[in-house]
Amino acid sequence: MRILVTGASRGIGSALMDIYEESDDEVLGTSRRGGDGLIQLDVTDPASLARLPGEVGGELDLLVCNAGIFPDRHERHDTGYPAAMWAEVFATNVTGVFLTVQALLPALIEAEGKIAILASQMGSSRKATGGAYIYRASKAAVLNLAKNLASDLEPDGIAVGAYHPGWVRTDMGGDGASLSPREAAEGLAERFDELDLHNTGCFETWNGTKHPF
Numbered sequence: 001m002r003i004l005v006t007g008a009s010r011g012i013g014s015a016l017m018d019i020y021e022e023s024d025d026e027v028l029g030t031s032r033r034g035g036d037g038l039i040q041l042d043v044t045d046p047a048s049l050a051r052l053p054g055e056v057g058g059e060l061d062l063l064v065c066n067a068g069i070f071p072d073r074h075e076r077h078d079t080g081y082p083a084a085m086w087a088e089v090f091a092t093n094v095t096g097v098f099l100t101v102q103a104l105l106p107a108l109i110e111a112e113g114k115i116a117i118l119a120s121q122m123g124s125s126r127k128a129t130g131g132a133y134i135y136r137a138s139k140a141a142v143l144n145l146a147k148n149l150a151s152d153l154e155p156d157g158i159a160v161g162a163y164h165p166g167w168v169r170t171d172m173g174g175d176g177a178s179l180s181p182r183e184a185a186e187g188l189a190e191r192f193d194e195l196d197l198h199n200t201g202c203f204e205t206w207n208g209t210k211h212p213f
Contacts, residue, residue, distance in 0.1 A: 002060050002111070003027045006100060007067030008038055011170035012118070015185035016064060028056060030067070043067050043096030044088075052103045059111035062192060063104055065097045066118045072134040086134050093138035098145060112157035116192045117146045119162040119203065126212040143203060143213055150201035159200035163191055166206040179206070 003020050007013040008029025020027035030052075034040025039055045042048040069092050075081045101108075101115060108115065121127045123139025146162035153160060168184045187206035195202070203211045 001025045001062055002058065003062040003064065004030070004056055004060055004104070005064040005066055006030045006041060006043065009033075009036070012165055012168060012181050012185055012188070013064075013066040015181040016066070016189060018182070019185055019189050032067075041067075041100075043100055044091040046099075049099050049103045052100070053107065056104060056107060058107065059113070060104055060107040061111045061113045062116065063101065063108060063113065064116045064118070064192070065100055067096060067100075068093045068118065068138075070132070070135045073132055075133075077131075077133070081133055089134045089138050090141070093135075094141045094145065097142055101149065108158055109156050114192065114195050115146075115149065115153075115158060115160045116188070116195065117142060117160070117162045118165055118188075119143050119146065121164045121205075121211060124203075124212055146203070147201050147213070154197060154200055157197070159195050159197050161191070161195045161200065162203045163188055164203070164205045164211055 003025055005013050005016050005027065008017045009031035013029065017027055017029045029038045030041035031038040032042050040048065041052055069089060071089065072081060072085055097117060119142055120139040122132060122136045123143050143162050146160050150160035165184045165188060166179045168179045168181055170181060184206050191204055191206065191208060203213055205211050
């Protein structure tokens with residue numbers, strides 16, 4: 001398979017790269033700055049996105065949309081959450097996912113490939129425990145995006161799934177999280193292997209449990 005992982009410089013993205021590099025798959029990764037063998041991609045920059053198909057070249061069997069940010073974990077509902085933060089998070093976590101898919105759609109259609117979108121249980125309406133409004137709203141939006149892409153791309157033979165990676169020891173998850181990036185990535189890679197047109201539109205956890213939207 002030919003695979004592209006966005007946001008692959010650290011955390012879950014880097015662990016996924018390691019797993020695919022250990023197999024016979026051809027894996028490409030992106031990071032905002034590029035370098036170290038990664039393609040430079042800023043998912044909020046139209047010029048960077050326009051270069052992406054040429055950097056990838058040829059058909060693509062799996063696109064993993066992993067790039068994302070979470071800057072509002074300590075904001076207060078009465079004084080925080082500035083407008084600029086809302087714009088930045090949605091540009092990265094939602095618009096950036098769609099524009100990445102759009103840029104690579106010809107390569108995915110050619111291969112009848114798959115799209116895996118890293119979401120979060122924090123975007124589920126059933127897990128609305130308060131706080132982190134911007135991140136939660138962006139992940140709710142990307143869950144909706146994944147579901148609708150699944151409907152529209154099914155006639156092209158492309159399956160789309162959304163995935164909660166678990167609570168992972170990354171810069172985003174913190175040192176007290178229960179999973180290592182490798183453990184989460186191993187579970188996610190299994191889920192991506194299982195993704196096809198029979199379960200397109202799914203929202204699942206890293207260990208295969210179906211998650212409510």
